[in-house]
Amino acid sequence: MFETHRERLLLSLDVAHAAYYRSATFGGPSLHFHLRALEAGKDGDLGRFTGSVYALLTAWGMHRMGRGGSKMREFEDFEASLKPLWPVVLRLQQATPENLGDAGWRELSKVFCGIRCMATRTSLVGNSKVMAHALPNLVAPVDREYTLRFLFGSTYIANDLEREWGTLQKILSGFFYPLLRSEPFKLKAREWQERCAEFKWDTSPLKIADNLVIGLKSMD
Numbered sequence: 001m002f003e004t005h006r007e008r009l010l011l012s013l014d015v016a017h018a019a020y021y022r023s024a025t026f027g028g029p030s031l032h033f034h035l036r037a038l039e040a041g042k043d044g045d046l047g048r049f050t051g052s053v054y055a056l057l058t059a060w061g062m063h064r065m066g067r068g069g070s071k072m073r074e075f076e077d078f079e080a081s082l083k084p085l086w087p088v089v090l091r092l093q094q095a096t097p098e099n100l101g102d103a104g105w106r107e108l109s110k111v112f113c114g115i116r117c118m119a120t121r122t123s124l125v126g127n128s129k130v131m132a133h134a135l136p137n138l139v140a141p142v143d144r145e146y147t148l149r150f151l152f153g154s155t156y157i158a159n160d161l162e163r164e165w166g167t168l169q170k171i172l173s174g175f176f177y178p179l180l181r182s183e184p185f186k187l188k189a190r191e192w193q194e195r196c197a198e199f200k201w202d203t204s205p206l207k208i209a210d211n212l213v214i215g216l217k218s219m220d
Contacts, residue, residue: 001174005151009179009212013188017208020215021199029059031200037133038203044093046086050079053133057117062126071119072126081116082130089134096137097177105169108138112165121159128168136204140176142168146214151175180205 009016033056040048054075057063063072072078088107095104111131118126124142131139142148144155151171157164179185185205192202202208 001170002151005175006179006182009216010182010184012216013184013212016212016215017188017192018215019219020211023218029055033059034133034203038136041134041136044090046082049134050082053130054078056133057126057129060129062118062129073116073119078117081114085111085114092135092138097180100138109165112168113161122157122164123161124157124164124167132206136206139172140206140210142171146217147171147210150213150217176206176209179209185209
């Protein structure tokens with residue numbers, strides 16, 4: 001599944017990467033809280049992670065003021081949902097896509113289905129962004145306009161937690177993980193991460209893959 005999409009991306013690595021940094025990068029709080037959330041997750045600091053990723057979601061447009069648009073839950077509700085999941089998150093931080101196994105997938109599912117960050121009905125986008133910062137080696141952030149439109153040709157999400165988890169699992173196992181195993185991608189990802197001062201958003205191979213999808217879609 002998604003073989004055509006992977007091939008298209010692999011044929012456009014440099015072009016898509018340049019397009020991302022030309023048109024889709026943001027500084028300020030978007031980058032600041034991205035880096036702070038990754039740092040807190042790596043340190044295993046739940047308190048710092050919760051505050052940083054809550055601010056990150058706001059900076060990334062997950063909470064819109066006014067009557068319309070997506071809405072996040074109160075901070076206390078979000079924090080309470082993460083506390084029982086944190087030991088599972090810390091275990092999963094030792095895993096890689098190659099050694100995840102059935103038990104790891106079950107634990108990923110538990111984390112996804114346990115996060116309560118969105119007050120609106122759809123959880124896929126918000127929960128994947130939280131997991132992408134707690135588990136950057138296992139989860140890529142999913143976006144309607146870029147990820148879903150690129151892979152499915154549609155921004156539609158069925159508002160059912162189990163089905164949304166199934167969609168994320170399909171995206172990870174069928175698109176992102178095989179892409180990470182590709183030698184051309186691995187070569188480029190290493191090169192870009194070595195230039196972190198220049199490419200500040202290339203914080204992990206999965207985030208690089210996400211950046212490439214955004215860059216490619218921005219060219220359509």
